[in-house]
Amino acid sequence: MGNLVPVMFTLVPLFIMGVFVMLIGTFVVRAFQVVTRWQENNSEPILTVPARVATKRFQVVGAGSDSMVGTWYYITFEAMPDGLRQEFAVNPRDYSGLAEGDVGQLTYQGTRFQSFARSRPAAPPPPVPPSPDWICSYCRGHVPAAETKCPSCGSTCRLEPVGT
Numbered sequence: 601m602g603n604l605v606p607v608m609f610t611l612v613p614l615f616i617m618g619v620f621v622m623l624i625g626t627f628v629v630r631a632f633q634v635v636t637r638w639q640e641n642n643s644e645p646i647l648t649v650p651a652r653v654a655t656k657r658f659q660v661v662g663a664g665s666d667s668m669v670g671t672w673y674y675i676t677f678e679a680m681p682d683g684l685r686q687e688f689a690v691n692p693r694d695y696s697g698l699a700e701g702d703v704g705q706l707t708y709q710g711t712r713f714q715s716f717a718r719s720r721p722a723a724p725p726p727p728v729p730p731s732p733d734w735i736c737s738y739c740r741g742h743v744p745a746a747e748t749k750c751p752s753c754g755s756t757c758r759l760e761p762v763g764t
């Protein structure tokens with residue numbers, strides 16, 4: 601028992617130092633990965649593809665109610681039509697402005713979200729104008745709209761719209 605105390609005095613600081621080195625090391629590696637990823641993104645082309653909002657989620661980061669707490673927002677987009685999915689971190693405004701199922705144009709660079717331009721819902725097609733063709737009232741022949749006189753009899757004034 602008498603020999604154990606000096607050993608403890610040696611091992612405990614070593615252990616604490618080991619944990620400390622591991623924490624610093626993890627932090628350095630993580631920071632390096634972030635910087636590397638950032639540089640990779642910068643070299644990626646900026647792409648715009650048709651996509652759909654697949655899922656949304658957020659993650660609260662930080663500890664305690666009075667310490668620095670933030671929220672990270674993520675949206676998973678599904679490229680169309682190939683269905684490839686990728687999750688991007690987005691800002692709160694984009695997060696709240698987009699709903700699952702929204703369709704539009706996704707612009708991104710590597711793993712970095714740039715923007716999503718939501719497509720407007722498809723407008724109803726304009727009403728089809730009534731057939732502009734004419735019926736010659738003299739010979740009842742069909743006169744194409746482009747014609748100003750009946751191709752059969754040459755009448756120019758006895759024309760009436762189709763259906764009358």
Ligand SMILES: [Zn+2]
Pocket residue numbers: 736737738739740741750751752753754755
């Ligand atoms: Zn005619």
